[in-house]
Amino acid sequence: MSPVGLHVAETVVAFGLIVLAAYILKVRGVLKQEDSRLFERLLVQFVLPVTVFYQLWTNRLSGASVYPVLIMLFSGVVSLALSWLAGTLLKLERQNIGALMIVSSFGSSALIGYPIIQYAFLNNPKALAEGIVISELGVGLPIFIFCPIVAMYFGEAFKAGKDLKELARRYFLSPIFLAVVAGLILSRFDIPIGAPFVSTIMEALKMIQGSMVVVSAVILGLQLSFLPASGLWLLVAVSVIIQMLFQPWFNNLMAGALNVSAENKQVLILISSMPAAILGPVFAARYNCAPKITTLLTFIHIVISPVLVPAVFTVLS
Numbered sequence: 001m002s003p004v005g006l007h008v009a010e011t012v013v014a015f016g017l018i019v020l021a022a023y024i025l026k027v028r029g030v031l032k033q034e035d036s037r038l039f040e041r042l043l044v045q046f047v048l049p050v051t052v053f054y055q056l057w058t059n060r061l062s063g064a065s066v067y068p069v070l071i072m073l074f075s076g077v078v079s080l081a082l083s084w085l086a087g088t089l090l091k092l093e094r095q096n097i098g099a100l101m102i103v104s105s106f107g108s109s110a111l112i113g114y115p116i117i118q119y120a121f122l123n124n125p126k127a128l129a130e131g132i133v134i135s136e137l138g139v140g141l142p143i144f145i146f147c148p149i150v151a152m153y154f155g156e157a158f159k160a161g162k163d164l165k166e167l168a169r170r171y172f173l174s175p176i177f178l179a180v181v182a183g184l185i186l187s188r189f190d191i192p193i194g195a196p197f198v199s200t201i202m203e204a205l206k207m208i209q210g211s212m213v214v215v216s217a218v219i220l221g222l223q224l225s226f227l228p229a230s231g232l233w234l235l236v237a238v239s240v241i242i243q244m245l246f247q248p249w250f251n252n253l254m255a256g257a258l259n260v261s262a263e264n265k266q267v268l269i270l271i272s273s274m275p276a277a278i279l280g281p282v283f284a285a286r287y288n289c290a291p292k293i294t295t296l297l298t299f300i301h302i303v304i305s306p307v308l309v310p311a312v313f314t315v316l317s
Helices: 003-027 033-058 063-089 094-105 109-120 125-154 164-172 175-186 198-210 212-223 232-257 262-272 280-286 291-316
Strands: none
Touching (some): 003 212, 003 291, 033 125, 033 198, 033 212, 063 094, 094 232, 094 291, 212 291, 232 262, 262 291
8 A cells, every 4th residue: 555545544544433432332322313413513613613713814825726726616516516416317305415415525625635735745844835725725615615505405404494595694694604704804914923812822723623523523423324225325426426536537637727736736636536524414414414324425435535545646646
């Protein structure tokens, strides 16, 4: 196995152990599946807004990152459209179409992408910083914007009588959106790190951000169900093709057409070949958009990533 593949495998196994631990605690009765609601609220109402705010505040977009960020964003939107079309043609249930869109659009840049970027650009701090900005603004931010909207629209919350006006109101008043606005505004001010209380505040935000992976893993473990679902493997195949094969190919093509630098092109390929984002099941559960299907699809994506991600990167780069 290549060094990159080994690094991916180690990260996936570590995450999988946390998910498995939460699942065992559920089986033993220490935790209950309904406890996931508490963790979901904690993540969506507090941890995620803090993470978004911190990343946007500390990672200002540079000129060299504009095209890669736009490419990542565009490919995610295209993948949303393709997965919706696939779900419609396959005549899936409404909630399952939403689940397919969530797991096929934006990858897990924080869980697996960051460790790989850090490894690939170990002796190049500038490239690493660019990689973080591209990942946060091209993948992380769209996840917080599009996935809740998809989950709301295709979930039971919308079917229960919520119209588009109410959907927009709920989103634009949500902590995540407010964190996006606050982070973008604050990033334009040059606040010295050594200013009174600034370093302390940033350290607190960083600690909260560090809890995101663990809380997400616990939610996956509590939601995880190994009962067979109808048409599951068809959903797996479609989502993997769009998320982990089409997106890196499409981004590689776009990066070549726009003369993106070689380093940023490699970052694009790496990030866009990631498995489904671990936050997808959180939003699916929060708005009741086929959460069990979304969780199982995400878990399968993560399991196959140690083989598929290095293979895709080797072929395209």
